[in-house]
Amino acid sequence: MGAVTYPDEQVAQRLHDRFVCFKPQIDRNQELAHRYGVLWTPGLLWLDERGTKRHENVGFFEPREFLAECTFGEGKVLAGRKDWPGALARFEEVLQSWPDSFAAPAAAFWIAVAARFATGKSEELGTRWRELLSRYPQSSWAMKVSYIERAA
């Protein structure tokens, strides 16, 4: 991450502008790693301002994938605050800006949840999850909502 991803200007700008960033060496911060269940590096966490974990991942992310992952993590933090319009905007940004990223199918799943709560309309779930099934049919996230087609 330090050699490839963080030197990328877009990544650096995003982290500088939107997050407080901390990079602990795992063997010198074992208690903290244990607290958050981090077993391997790079062990990446997105926390709210109280330190509650809202998203995590492990392994290397190249800059484009990292920007998508970071935006998704930001959306999960906003969802944790029940800022559903804010979360919806972040998840939609993932789909619009990085539609072929690792994070995109997950964002498509959470768009449905955020839209349901942001609008108060339960039918948003079915509508948006059908879009997930259509757009990312081979993803694990599509598998999680595939029951809606059988129920229709």
Add this chain to the structure above:
Amino acid sequence: MTTQTDIGWVASFDQALDQAAQRKLPIYVDFFSPT
């Protein structure tokens, strides 16, 4: 010549929590291993 934006890594987790509370920002953590 371009200037690389300073990410601004904080020195401790307590500092991360303090700054996050003050600035109402989420916290990003990257546990790393020395190579």
